[in-house]
Amino acid sequence: MHIPDGYLSPSTCAVAYASAAPFWYVAMRKVKRRLHSRFLPLIAVFSAFSFVIMMFNLPLPGGTTGHATGVGLAAVVLGPWAGMLAISVALVIQAVFFGDGGITAIGANCFNIAIVGSLVASLVYRLVAGTSPTGSSRRLLGAGLAGYAGINAAALLTAIEFGLQPLLFHDATGTPLYAPYALGIAVPAMMIGHLTFAGFAEFFVSAGVASYLQRTDPGLLAREAPGAERGKPDSLKKLWAALAILMLLTPLGLLAVGTAWGEWAPEDFSKADTRREIAAVTHGQAPAAAPAGLARLSTVWTAPIPDYAPPILKNAAFGYVLSAMAGTGLIILVTLMLSALPSRTRDV
Numbered sequence: 187m188h189i190p191d192g193y194l195s196p197s198t199c200a201v202a203y204a205s206a207a208p209f210w211y212v213a214m215r216k217v218k219r220r221l222h223s224r225f226l227p228l229i230a231v232f233s234a235f236s237f238v239i240m241m242f243n244l245p246l247p248g249g250t251t252g253h254a255t256g257v258g259l260a261a262v263v264l265g266p267w268a269g270m271l272a273i274s275v276a277l278v279i280q281a282v283f284f285g286d287g288g289i290t291a292i293g294a295n296c297f298n299i300a301i302v303g304s305l306v307a308s309l310v311y312r313l314v315a316g317t318s319p320t321g322s323s324r325r326l327l328g329a330g331l332a333g334y335a336g337i338n339a340a341a342l343l344t345a346i347e348f349g350l351q352p353l354l355f356h357d358a359t360g361t362p363l364y365a366p367y368a369l370g371i372a373v374p375a376m377m378i379g380h381l382t383f384a385g386f387a388e389f390f391v392s393a394g395v396a397s398y399l400q401r402t403d404p405g406l407l408a409r410e411a412p413g414a415e416r417g418k419p420d421s422l423k424k425l426w427a428a429l430a431i432l433m434l435l436t437p438l439g440l441l442a443v444g445t446a447w448g449e450w451a452p453e454d455f456s457k458a459d460t461r462r463e464i465a466a467v468t469h470g471q472a473p474a475a476a477p478a479g480l481a482r483l484s485t486v487w488t489a490p491i492p493d494y495a496p497p498i499l500k501n502a503a504f505g506y507v508l509s510a511m512a513g514t515g516l517i518i519l520v521t522l523m524l525s526a527l528p529s530r531t532r533d534v
Contacts, residue, residue, distance in 0.1 A: 187252065187337075187344050187380075188280065189295055190449050191288030191487065192480035193365040194347060195355045202347075203293030209301045210274065213267040225268070228406070230521040231425050232260045233272035234514040235395075237279065238432050240286075241494060241510060243442035244387055246379035248467035250447040253384065253439070257303040257340070258311070258333025258392035263399070263406050266308035273300035279516045284509060285489030298343040307336030311410060320407045321400050326393045333392030334385045338377070341384070345369075345376035348448050355479065363479035365448065371468050375447050398428070433510040437503035452476035452484050 194202070220226070236256035243251040256276075260269035274296045280286035287295045315328035349369030352362035365372070399406050402424055445454070447467060454460040455476040465472035476484070494509035495502060 187255070187295075187299065187341055187376075187446065188277075188287030188449060189291040189298075189344060189347070190451075190484065191290050192452070192476075192483035193288070193351070193448060194291055194294055195351060195364050195479065196290070196483070198347065198351070198355075198364075199290045199293060202291070202297050206293045206297040206301055209270060209297075213271045216267045217271055226521055226525055227422055228264060229268055229272045229275075229524075230518050231422055231429065232256065232264055232269070233275045233521070234429055234517045235425075235432070236260060236273050237276040237513045237517060238429060238436060238510050239391060240276070240280070241436045241506065242439040243446075244383055245442045245444065246383050246447070248375070248379070248447075249444045249463055250379060250467055251442045251444045252379050252387075252446060254333070254388040254391045255299055255303065255337055255340070256391065257299055257336040258307040258329060258388055259395050261304045261307035261336065262311050262329045262332055262392065262396060262410055265410055266304045269308070270296075270300045270304040273304060275517055275520050276513075279513055279520070281489075282487075283489055283491055283516065284494050284513065285487075285492040286494070288483075289487040290483060294344075294347060298340040298347075299337075302343055303336040303340040306339040307332040308410070310335040315411065317411075320404045320411050325407065325411070326396050326400070329396035330389040330393030333388035337388040338380050338385050341376050341380035342373070344448070345373040348372040348376070357478070362473075362477050364477055364483075365480070366473050366477050367448075367468055367471065371471065372448070375467055379447065429514070433507060433514065436510045437506050440502060440506060452481045 217225070217229070239256045240253050243253050246252045255273070257269065257273050260272050264272060277287060277295050277300060278292055281289055281292050281295070311328045311332035314331050315325045318324040346369065348365040348367060349372035351365040352368055355363045357363060367375070396407065444463070450460070450464060453476075454464065455473055461472045461474070475481075491497075491509055491512070494506050496505045496508055499505040499508065
């Protein structure tokens with residue numbers, strides 16, 4: 187669900203950045219008031235959790251792969267505004283340093299996953315959980331459904347953005363310049379995998395971690411629980427320890443074979459075996475070569491650690507773990523930089 191460079195036209199990317207900017211601005215204004223409190227480490231840990239959980243690839247129908255995003259859990263614990271900042275930080279670091287998502291498509295990926303995903307997840311959680319106690323099973327159901335709804339809303343937007351490209355951007359002969367798949371192909375292809383495997387993975391991740399927090403630190407769940415006693419959250423050491431275990435387990439994400447739908451590299455279109463795989467999940471429509479605009483924009487940026495595989499390492503599993511650690515370290519660095527921003531004295 188990370189849109190690479192070249193799949194969206196420059197004008198589409200510009201619209202996506204312009205659409206995301208007001209939400210980032212409002213989110214920063216709301217969160218800035220708490221940057222010098224215990225709230226900042228919370229943003230860091232859930233941003234890092236999102237980064238790491240997206241490294242666990244899952245096999246999807248048709249031979250493609252997908253993953254959970256952590257967007258539901260971030261919205262449940264942090265609220266929609268801080269949640270969208272946490273997920274945005276993870277997405278930006280993935281694109282810039284690891285080539286997971288394009289530089290030109292950062293606005294679109296953040297708008298789809300971090301912004302719309304967070305808002306939808308938060309709305310669903312509040313509707314389902316209502317005023318129930320923080321330790322209730324109703325809140326676990328709400329957290330699970332929040333994750334399920336958030337990831338599927340993001341997947342639907344991504345599919346629509348893909349599907350509009352051949353309709354709006356093509357050459358004089360009608361050949362698509364960017365993503366080559368129409369809405370009738372893109373929407374079903376994206377949604378089948380996310381309504382089933384990826385969506386349920388997000389459900390269980392969100393509900394499972396929420397259940398863990400109910401037992402270990404229920405105060406973290408009180409922020410989005412109307413009328414609940416917030417209390418003072420416990421130390422985040424347990425959360426960081428759990429995250430460290432997840433980082434060590436990230437090589438499990440390498441077991442899923444295949445590429446995420448709509449994330450094929452330009453050279454994949456000219457490889458016979460890969461073209462057969464593409465055709466299998468696109469109703470047989472696999473162009474013999476990458477669209478011209480896609481091929482051109484795909485070279486805009488080369489990530490220093492592409493595909494979470496440090497060039498100096500030969501062991502893929504160790505490289506994956508090292509990438510998870512590096513990504514988490516970068517997230518901590520970014521949040522420390524945010525703490526240097528001037529804050530407002532009035533609390534939210």
